[in-house]
Amino acid sequence: MLVGRWLAASLDEGWLRLRGGLRVFGFAAGLLAVALVVVVLRPGLVHGMTADQAGALQPAAFVLAAILLLGGIVAPALARTGRARAALGIMAATIGLFCSVLTFAAARIQRPGTKELARFVQAHAGPVDRVLHYHEFFHDFPFYAGRLVDVVGFKGELELEEDAAARASGRFLDEAAFRRLWLLPGRVFAVARKKDTKELFADPAFNYHLLAQSEDHYLFSNQP
DSSP: OHHHHHHHHHHHHTHHHHHHHHHHHHHHHHHHHHHHHHHHHOGGGSTTOOHHHHHHHHHHHHHHHHHHHHHHHHHHHHHHTTOHHHHHHHHHHHHHHHHHHHHHHHHHSSOOOOHHHHHHHHHHOOTTOEEEEESSOOTHHHHHHTSOOEEESOOGGGOGGGOHHHHTTTOEEOHHHHHHHHTSSSOEEEEEEGGGSHHHHHOTTOOOEEEEEOSSEEEEESOO
16 A cells, blocks of 8 residues: 555656655666676676577577667656656566566577487496586486486686596596597497587597487497
């Protein structure tokens, strides 16, 4: 009731009562718009965001930034001319459009999962077989496969420089160590994004057996 009374009084008195809140809204909208554009153009600034995700988010981010900038400018401008109700309407529309576009965009930029490939490994890999993630770490894979994995040529959010024990574990390999391991008698499974295997699969010296694939990932091995 108190909020309702304040809002009714604000509508009656116009810009004088609303100017503080609308100034904050305009500043916050502008700041968020700039932040969105910076994030999608510089994904390395955000912990855990990949370049692929940033690229997928760019169209939506530019639309969201335009909505925020427009709303943040128009709402205070309307209030200054005495059209307080119109200003609040623009503010509400800005928030509504922002949430709608953000909800639509979020569903489109989720990282493709590796659940089905993990289930394959769980069913077919032996206890001494090694499982590698090639040039990426797939967070859902260890859970569905029920086992630890090694990582090839990727650091990302793993922050190995902060963990001496992890660096010394032998579970984080560079490309040369991966190639040596691949030629040993033991069986090795590898999971990779399809785009990360183009150069690897094009190398005639690299022999592999493709075991399974999803829309975005391959599962391959050094043995059938």
